Amino acid sequence: MLKKTLVAAVVVGMGSLSLMANAGEAYNGYLFGAVGQADHKISSSTRNDLDASINSVPGVVVNSSSLDTKDTAWKIGAGIRAHENVAFEFQYVDLGEARYKADTNLGRLTAPIETRGLGANAVFILPLDSVELFAKVGYHQMRSKVRASIGGVSSSESEKKWRTGMGLGAAVSLSQDFAVTGEYERYRNIAGDYNVDMWSLGLRYKF
Secondary structure: OOOOOOEOOOOOOOOOOOOOOOOOOOOOEEEEEEEEEEEEOOOHHHHHHHHHHHHOOOOOOEEEEEEEOEEEEEEEEEEEEEEOOEEEEEEEEEEEEEEEEEEEOOEEEEEEEEEEEEEEEEEEEEEEOOEEEEEEEEEEEEEEEEEEEEOOEEEEEEEEEEEEEEEEEEEEEOOOOEEEEEEEEEEEEEOOOEEEEEEEEEEEEEO
């Protein structure tokens, strides 16, 4: 449990996906970046399971442990506006780390679990003058990696798997070319164990 991770590449072909745009109105591409906070939804019962697993090793006793589930997260990517109400995005996302620590009779054990990935989203848009509301669904190949170390000895293990994601957000136009975005996203079943929620603010450049 929590020994695996995910990172990889996903490219979904869009050449055949063309939808009719409004007459006389053109939709082009855009670049985006965003930074915020990720919350790895690891339960206290999972921490207890980790404590029990360590205690099961002969000669090792956990005196206390902690779990930090929040970290800085960010993403960058590009999108294509295929229709007034539909866009397709490709992105790289870094969800930061969840950090498990345990004080044992042999010293402190640390085990950060980091998650990153590449993926694609279909975005459904509701334009409202200078504000656009949107919802998205995506598919990402995520890599989660855990690095455990104690007493100068360390080991690591990773896992790559395809995972689904979804999100809600809004974009506010600053000019013809730039918009500010605010978003909530959920990436599901990370490392086979838990979901990760990401809140972010970003900037979009249209071209």
